[in-house]
Amino acid sequence: MIEVKSLVKVYETKKGSVTGVEDVSLKVEKGEIYGIVGYSGAGKSSLLRCLNLLEKPTSGEIYIDGVELTSLSKGELRKARLKIGMIFQHFHLVSAKTVSENIAFALKAAGTAKTEINERVLELLHMVGLSDKKDVYPAQLSGGQKQRVGIARALANNPSVLLCDEATSALDPSTTRSILSLLKKINRELGITIVLITHEMEVVKTICDRMAVMQDGKIIEEGNVYDIFANPQEPLTKDFVNSILQFELPERLRKEREGKLIKIYFQGEIAEQGVISDVFQKFKVRGNILHGKIEYIQEIPLGIFIMEVSGETLEIDRAIDYIASRTRNLEVIEDAA
The missing domain is CATH 3.30.70.260 (ACT domain)
Structure with a gap:
């Protein structure tokens, strides 16, 4: 479904070159929820943004549904991106547009017929539990409701892949649980492959099937979530697992x-x-x-x-x-x- 081969992303700064992603290779199977965990600066956001070419890799290959994205023309890439939805940490909603208009914007950008847009918007609002908020503006919504709008917008064009960039980091624990439950429901009912990045091990434990741990731009450990929690190998992975499972005796x-x-x-x-x-x-x-x-x-x-x-x-x-x-x-x- 998703395959990354020898991916490298180097940023040029005034102080010189900085490597954000260093020789990363991974596979995400169709229909699974794959988590990438790491502290700030580990390279996980750079890796995620490379998956839909919001960041152009310095080298390496990215395959989604068998299509190598870095080889596509601009027109072909625009078409391919319609099948890759993205959810952001800070929602990125247009404040001057209503909930319905924010979702419809993604459909209009994809060239969806006007006669289909309203029906699709209502369908998406029902899916994310916001049918009564269609004419409300983002400023009138809670953080969790804003993220639900973001999820509906990301699903507008029936993507096969959903990328989540710290989708719950700005939310309280109760709202986080509700958003993760919604993502799991979407994964199960629609069969959408989800890749999420987070620094919260609780998120990975709650929703993911497999996971990778990143440090200094590299994947240092990867595997089934249960296996990694039960038997972490790398010191950083042990630190993450300890934050959830371990405790010290008084x-x-x-x-x-x-x-x-x-x-x-x-x-x-x-x-x-x-x-x-x-x-x-x-x-x-x-x-x-x-x-x-x-x-x-x-x-x-x-x-x-x-x-x-x-x-x-x-x-x-x-x-x-x-x-x-x-x-x-x-x-x-x-x-x-």
């Missing part, structure tokens, strides 16, 4: 422990099984759960628990070995008593 709970403190990671089906209760039946140990949580990523559980295991040393070690064999991911906290 110092007072570390003191005066009788046994060993362990951190246990439960992945997939094992998170729904009675591993801990089995331990207490099989071994002469006592257990005290000090902290824990379960997240559901792609509807699959991922649990993390910190617990104290106490008793005779041999029994503790046997119990820990048993838990490790069942979970395949256990860490003995070094400063445990």
Whole structure:
């Protein structure tokens, strides 16, 4: 669906050349939601804007639906862009136009017949839940409503790809959840491929199928969202995952422990099984759960628990070995008593 090959984007500045994207290659399958996460300056916005040639790559190839965009003439590119919708962080609505007129503008620019425009606008407003706002101006809308207008406008010409440039960064958490739910609905019902960039790992966890992590213009890690959350490899990826899943045990709970403190990671089906209760039946140990949580990523559980295991040393070690064999991911906290 989308394939990027050896993409490079270099910016010329007064201080010299700055590389925004460095030798990036990736594939996005048809109908999936693909997230690109990274801190400011990582190159993710440059990469996204290259996908529809808002930024012209310095080198490399970009294929969408098998068409190599950098080889197209201006006329061919304009036609190809009709199938690539884009949603912006700050909405980019025309303040002097009503909601309906903002959406209709995209249709007029594409040469849609006047007789079809009004019907299509009403259809889009219904899709994004703003049927009662068609004659309202952007200044009268909340941030979430403005973004819904932006989504309707991006969908106006029936695109096969939707690019989202920090689409929820300017929104509060509740509104963010509603916008992500809308994007997921659009993806499922219309089969539109979505590529979104964000610095918020919660967004990726909530909506994406696969993801890439960018740093210094490069993709440093890529894969299925659940796999990356469950087993991040790169230090930056671990930092992002820790912002969602990890937690530190308060110092007072570390003191005066009788046994060993362990951190246990439960992945997939094992998170729904009675591993801990089995331990207490099989071994002469006592257990005290000090902290824990379960997240559901792609509807699959991922649990993390910190617990104290106490008793005779041999029994503790046997119990820990048993838990490790069942979970395949256990860490003995070094400063445990």
